[in-house]
Amino acid sequence: MKLKPMDDRVIVTRLDDSTEKSAGGIIIPDTAKEKPQMGKVVAVGSDAPEGRTPLQELVKAGDTVVFAKYGATEVKADGETYLILSRSDILAVVE
Amino acid sequence: MKLKPMDDRVIVTRLDDSTEKSAGGIIIPDTAKEKPQMGKVVAVGSDAPEGRTPLQELVKAGDTVVFAKYGATEVKADGETYLILSRSDILAVVE
Amino acid sequence: MKLKPMDDRVIVTRLDDSTEKSAGGIIIPDTAKEKPQMGKVVAVGSDAPEGRTPLQELVKAGDTVVFAKYGATEVKADGETYLILSRSDILAVVE
Amino acid sequence: MKLKPMDDRVIVTRLDDSTEKSAGGIIIPDTAKEKPQMGKVVAVGSDAPEGRTPLQELVKAGDTVVFAKYGATEVKADGETYLILSRSDILAVVE
Amino acid sequence: MKLKPMDDRVIVTRLDDSTEKSAGGIIIPDTAKEKPQMGKVVAVGSDAPEGRTPLQELVKAGDTVVFAKYGATEVKADGETYLILSRSDILAVVE
Amino acid sequence: MKLKPMDDRVIVTRLDDSTEKSAGGIIIPDTAKEKPQMGKVVAVGSDAPEGRTPLQELVKAGDTVVFAKYGATEVKADGETYLILSRSDILAVVE
Amino acid sequence: MKLKPMDDRVIVTRLDDSTEKSAGGIIIPDTAKEKPQMGKVVAVGSDAPEGRTPLQELVKAGDTVVFAKYGATEVKADGETYLILSRSDILAVVE
Numbered sequence: 001m002k003l004k005p006m007d008d009r010v011i012v013t014r015l016d017d018s019t020e021k022s023a024g025g026i027i028i029p030d031t032a033k034e035k036p037q038m039g040k041v042v043a044v045g046s047d048a049p050e051g052r053t054p055l056q057e058l059v060k061a062g063d064t065v066v067f068a069k070y071g072a073t074e075v076k077a078d079g080e081t082y083l084i085l086s087r088s089d090i091l092a093v094v095e
Numbered sequence: 096m097k098l099k100p101m102d103d104r105v106i107v108t109r110l111d112d113s114t115e116k117s118a119g120g121i122i123i124p125d126t127a128k129e130k131p132q133m134g135k136v137v138a139v140g141s142d143a144p145e146g147r148t149p150l151q152e153l154v155k156a157g158d159t160v161v162f163a164k165y166g167a168t169e170v171k172a173d174g175e176t177y178l179i180l181s182r183s184d185i186l187a188v189v190e
Numbered sequence: 191m192k193l194k195p196m197d198d199r200v201i202v203t204r205l206d207d208s209t210e211k212s213a214g215g216i217i218i219p220d221t222a223k224e225k226p227q228m229g230k231v232v233a234v235g236s237d238a239p240e241g242r243t244p245l246q247e248l249v250k251a252g253d254t255v256v257f258a259k260y261g262a263t264e265v266k267a268d269g270e271t272y273l274i275l276s277r278s279d280i281l282a283v284v285e
Numbered sequence: 286m287k288l289k290p291m292d293d294r295v296i297v298t299r300l301d302d303s304t305e306k307s308a309g310g311i312i313i314p315d316t317a318k319e320k321p322q323m324g325k326v327v328a329v330g331s332d333a334p335e336g337r338t339p340l341q342e343l344v345k346a347g348d349t350v351v352f353a354k355y356g357a358t359e360v361k362a363d364g365e366t367y368l369i370l371s372r373s374d375i376l377a378v379v380e
Numbered sequence: 381m382k383l384k385p386m387d388d389r390v391i392v393t394r395l396d397d398s399t400e401k402s403a404g405g406i407i408i409p410d411t412a413k414e415k416p417q418m419g420k421v422v423a424v425g426s427d428a429p430e431g432r433t434p435l436q437e438l439v440k441a442g443d444t445v446v447f448a449k450y451g452a453t454e455v456k457a458d459g460e461t462y463l464i465l466s467r468s469d470i471l472a473v474v475e
Numbered sequence: 476m477k478l479k480p481m482d483d484r485v486i487v488t489r490l491d492d493s494t495e496k497s498a499g500g501i502i503i504p505d506t507a508k509e510k511p512q513m514g515k516v517v518a519v520g521s522d523a524p525e526g527r528t529p530l531q532e533l534v535k536a537g538d539t540v541v542f543a544k545y546g547a548t549e550v551k552a553d554g555e556t557y558l559i560l561s562r563s564d565i566l567a568v569v570e
Numbered sequence: 571m572k573l574k575p576m577d578d579r580v581i582v583t584r585l586d587d588s589t590e591k592s593a594g595g596i597i598i599p600d601t602a603k604e605k606p607q608m609g610k611v612v613a614v615g616s617d618a619p620e621g622r623t624p625l626q627e628l629v630k631a632g633d634t635v636v637f638a639k640y641g642a643t644e645v646k647a648d649g650e651t652y653l654i655l656s657r658s659d660i661l662a663v664v665e
Contacts, residue, residue, distance in 0.1 A: 002189070002190040003187040003188070003189060004188045004190050005187050006185050006186060006187055006188065007147070007183075036644075046153075047147075048147075048148075049147065050145070051618075051620035053577070053616055058577070058616075066573065066645055066654070068643060073131050073163060073186055084131075084161070087576075088577075090576050091575070091579055092574060092575050092576055092581065092613075092645075092654055093573070094573060095572040095573070095574050097284070098256065098282040099282060100281070101249075101281060102243070102248070102278075141248075143241075143242075143243075145240070168226050168258060169226075170256055170282075179226075192379070192380040193378070193379060194377060194378045194380050195376070196344075196377055196378065197338070197372070197373075199376055236338055238336070238338075239336050240335070240336035263376055264321075265321055265351055265377075274351070274376045287474070288446065288472040289473045289474075290471070291438060291439075291467075291470050292432070292433070292467070292468075296472065331438075332432075333431075333433075334432065335431035358416050358471055360446055360471075360472075369416075369446070369472055382569070382570040383567040383568070383570070384568045384570050385567050386533060386565050386566060386568065389566055423567075426533075428527075428528075429527065430526035453543060453566055455511055455541055464511075464566045464567055477664070478662040478665070479662060479664075479665050480662050481628060481657075481662055482657070484662060521623055521628075523621070523622075524621050525620070548638060550606055550661075
């Protein structure tokens with residue numbers, strides 16, 4: 001079973017705190033007003049608007065990303081929880 | 096009787112919970128704030144704005160989709176209930 | 191007497207419930223939050239924005255359409271009641 | 286004295302009820318939430334945005350139009366009351 | 381001393397009531413909800429967006445205009461009071 | 476030390492009342508609802524959107540400008556107070 | 571560990587007050603309503619919309635910038651606190 005994101009959507013699995021620390025040593029402080037979160041990218045939409053970099057050149061399956069949790073929609077499949085984000089929810093890619 | 100969606104509209108029939116589980120094993124958690132839903136695509140509008148993928152290349156009749164229920168409009172025809180969605184209501188296609 | 195709709199306007203006459211049932215067997219459920227309605231198209235504006243299908247290729251006089259009642263403006267002429275809609279109020283065409 | 290409307294403005298004189306009835310037999314029902322009105326066009330702006338029909342091809346001085354009263358601005362000149370509308374206030378032209 | 385308006389701004393001096401009457405016999409009724417005003421154009425910005433008429437072809441220094449008072453910003457220079465308007469505040473030019 | 480404004484920003488120093496009067500005799504009336512202010516331009520961003528005049532052709536370092544105080548952000552450097560404005564905050568240039 | 575900002579995002583580390591003073595002598599007054607802040611740029615997104623200067627030509631890693639704190643999202647990595655800003659949050663670059 002696979003989910004193919006529409007347009008500018010990106011599907012990620014949330015990385016829990018212990019994972020977060022190992023994934024490049026990043027800690028999201030609890031004090032942040034709109035607390036961002038860490039996720040691992042599962043699939044990326046085909047969004048490629050004129051005058052901007054195609055989404056799939058910026059984020060790839062397997063990437064670890066920092067995202068704003070605001071726009072996230074949660075779905076469960078095969079026992080795994082997925083978050084469906086929009087391109088603008090993704091703040092940075094961890095390299 | 097057939098409904099032809101206008102512009103960026105997509106018509107789906109809602110998949111109930113038992114159907115949801117069989118359709119790729121996806122479960123939409125009850126705890127999600129804006130609970131997404133599963134549907135089977137019945138018809139797709141001819142939307143093809145400049146600089147974006149034509150809608151009919153992304154979703155086809157028969158596809159199972161995850162959608163945000165927010166924008167859905169409900170109509171009944173021939174004993175069947177249809178939901179009329181906008182392109183942006185569709186989050187992902189189940190493959 | 192004839193009304194020619196401006197730009198992206200579409201003029202329809204509302205189909206009452208008995209008519210609705212005969213027009214393809216569609217029933218609009220009373221429980222829908224923003225209840226859509228059925229109408230017969232009387233005239234269509236000349237709207238043809240770049241990168242979208244011209245309005246007159248999508249809807250024609252005589253078509254039965256499902257529309258969101260939100261944007262409708264009502265006028266009476268020659269004993270008949272007309273509704274003036276915008277393109278985006280029209281959700282689907284009954285075929 | 287003449288008023289030349291700016292951009293997408295259209296100047297009309299309001300048709301009173303008795304005039305309305307004679308102008309094609311149209312009656313605007315009192316029960317409509319945002320009651321539309323009838324007017325006779327006096328002057329039309331030179332609005333011609335890309336990808337849309339130039340305003341002056343759609344409405345001409347002397348035309349009778351149905352308009353939403355919401356955006357109307359009233360001025361008096363030479364004992365006559367004029368309403369200055371925007372293109373989007375005009376719903377239909379009476380033919 | 382001279383003020384050169386930025387972009388789509390237009391600078392006018394307000395015409396008082398006695399002047400209004402002489403300037404083409406126009407009277408702005410006191411009863412209008414958002415009462416428009418009359419002004420004499422002093423200077424016009426160089427606004428010329430794609431697909432629209434350049435502002436300086438529509439309004440010229442010396443023109444009498446009807447404007448919505450909503451967006452007006454007032455400045456005083458050399459004992460004279462000027463109003464700085466935006467293009468969209470100007471409803472019509474008196475010819 | 477120098478501040479280079481981003482995009483459509485313009486950096487000015489505020490002219491006080493005594494300076495205002497000497498700078499072309501302009502007086503900003505206290506009674507204005509959103510009181511505009513006078514400033515001397517220190518630096519101009521490289522903003523040059525399609526279909527509009529490049530910002531640096533309209534305003535230059537040394538110009539005296541009238542601006543709406545609404546969007547101003549204040550910073551202090553080398554004992555001087557600077558205001559960082561957006562292009563749309565600038566209403567007119569004093570010539 | 572490195573963060574690569576998405577699209578129009580810029581990652582900075584906040585400069586504290588003592589640093590602020592040394593970085594060109596700029597002091598952000600406490601009295602400012604929306605107090606701007608100083609930061610050192612760590613990484614810049616690849617944003618390059620049509621008709622505007624590419625972001626990476628305006629800001630570079632190592633630059634000191636003045637930014638509006640409104641849109642900042644805070645993340646911690648390797649003991650360092652980073653702020654993820656949008657292009658429009660950056661008001662000026664200190665030269």
